[in-house]
Amino acid sequence: MANFLKLVWNEQVKLFNRKSSWVMIGFILVLVIVNGVMTQFFGSDEQETVYSDNWREELVAENEKILANTNEEDMNYYLDQEQLAKNTFYLEEDQKPIPYDALTFTYESYMLLLLITIFTIIVASSIVANEFKWGTIKLLLIRPIQRSKILFAKYVSVFLFSGILMVVLLVFSFLVGAVLFGVNGLSGDILLTKPMGGYEIASAWAATFKEYGLNLVALVVMATLAFMISVLFRSSAMAIGLSIFLLMAGNGLVLFLSKYAWVKFILFANLNLGQYFNGGTPTIEGMTLAFSVTVLVAYFVVFIVAAFWSFTKRDIA
Amino acid sequence: MKEQLAVMELVNLKKTIRKKEIIKGISFQIQRGEVFGFLGPNGAGKTTTIRMMVGLMGITDGDVLIEGKSIRNEFKQAVRHVGAIVENPEMYPFLSGWKNLQQYARMMEGITEERIREVVALVGLEKAIHEKAGRYSLGMRQRLGIAQALLHNPSILILDEPTNGLDPSGIREIRLYLRKLAEEENVAVIVSSHLLSEIELMCDRIGIIKNGKLIAIEQVKKTTVEDEALIVQLEAEPVNGALQIVKSHILGDVVVEGNLLTFSTNRDALPAIIKALAMKDVAVYGLHHQRATLEDKFFDLIGENVIG
16 A cells, blocks of 8 residues: 555656646636636626625615616626526525625636546546656566556546646635635535526535536546546557547537437436436436446446556557 | 576567567576676567566566566566666656656665665766756766666666667776676676677677577687687788798688788787797787687677678
8 A cells, every 4th residue: 555655656746747737737727817807807797796684675676777778789788687587586585695705706616627627638648658658668667566556556646636636726716716706704605507597595515516526527537538548559649639529529429419329328428417417407318317327337447447458468569 | 505596587488479479489597696698680589588578578488587486477576676777768857867766766665765875876876866867868867777777676687778879988887887786796687789899898698689589698708718719910021921920820811911911810829920920020010819709600690681
């Protein structure tokens, strides 16, 4: 075990001594700031309104003001309509409006997880392939350690790195959110927009971790796919290209093939487990959460077995 | 006393790649404190054999035993005793020499920081050890490679083409260094090369490989033996007088080019020839000789045309 941790430590040393890893972290920081500034700049004025104890009257007054403006050409028309829907929701639920604050901004950071998924795919594609590129694989595999253990340490290191990126994203989002939107406590409820329309109120951290968890499924499966391709072909270019292409085009592919019954067995039809939550409907009728999880596990096992078999059995030329 | 076990033993080692037999049954043993040269033209199978020795390539048939442990079945116990550089000394270019060594130190039990410092001093890299390995010259990388291979006190050191790309002073340095390791630390060393001249001086024995077969193992003679055949070049005037005297002392042919006579003779015949030349007032301007046995044998065995 101590041995294994040292291998993982070795991999982290290699990762964090390279510029590309720091560029990834920098990219996340910049995008969080840009996201924050844009949210503040383009958010509706009402978003920043602080409501008093008379919030019911204030909301009714605001709604009347919005309804009075029927000019669709107005820049703020659609933002106002959204505000109207929110206000109505608050009134119906008899809930004092929840201000947009650091917690809400942190919750919304899950949208940047796509970026972390891409970065994880890049790291997963190169962590083995680079050793071949540098020629260091020949020094790595003549140590008294089984190849499978070295590969597993690399696999774990990919997700350790990915986890560090996610912590950076969460913490930095909260900090930027705190500076730009203020903090109303470290926990509490936030207003969520449901995918099929409408609103709901949920605990901020529970909602955040749910989104992170759901996105983690695609992240792990796609990174494992990339890891397998790079182990099989010993080159990162193909692994990165193919995995990111499939990540982006996967849904389109499923739609394109949706008339066939077997489409539900395609990896990408099952990647978004969010389709079973938040009152969504599955991509293909009749699919269930259990079905998708089974399909995902099956793919995952195939990827892992192929990668480990290839890495432990093949010659290093 | 117990018979000392060979450090490494190749037992009828074979490798077949895509139904083509690349290595066709190689067997030899290497003893403690011995420098063994592995010589052959490019493509003869040196690197493939070395890769099988260290477990980078699977073995089709036969086995490699290191300290009596099979690299096939007891990989961890066998490879523990091996330090190696396979092909070029490739390092992580973005890490310092020190951090490169730390990587390998973490992969084996019991390598202390003290030991890392020791091997760095041993290969003389103290000054540059905290610079990035990407900025090292080839000679420095080669030394870092050797440091890496020695970290865990291996009983056998395997170096694939260690002099490749080095300048003459670098080659000399490696040679002296490997001899010291073999003599003082009792480490067995295997060096491969396609150039006889580069490894002849550092090896005790040379195994010659051609087309995947070990065709000869030659002992390299360290001291000149009395009856050893020498190739002698003699610069003298008058040439005809010299030619007569030389011919009367030797059996073979004499090649004449200007003032230069080239002939082959035994070492102990030389003083008599020189004495006779002086007696007959032949002016001798120079006399050079070289041992040519190994090189001749090498060319005989391999054939000049296949040296790559």
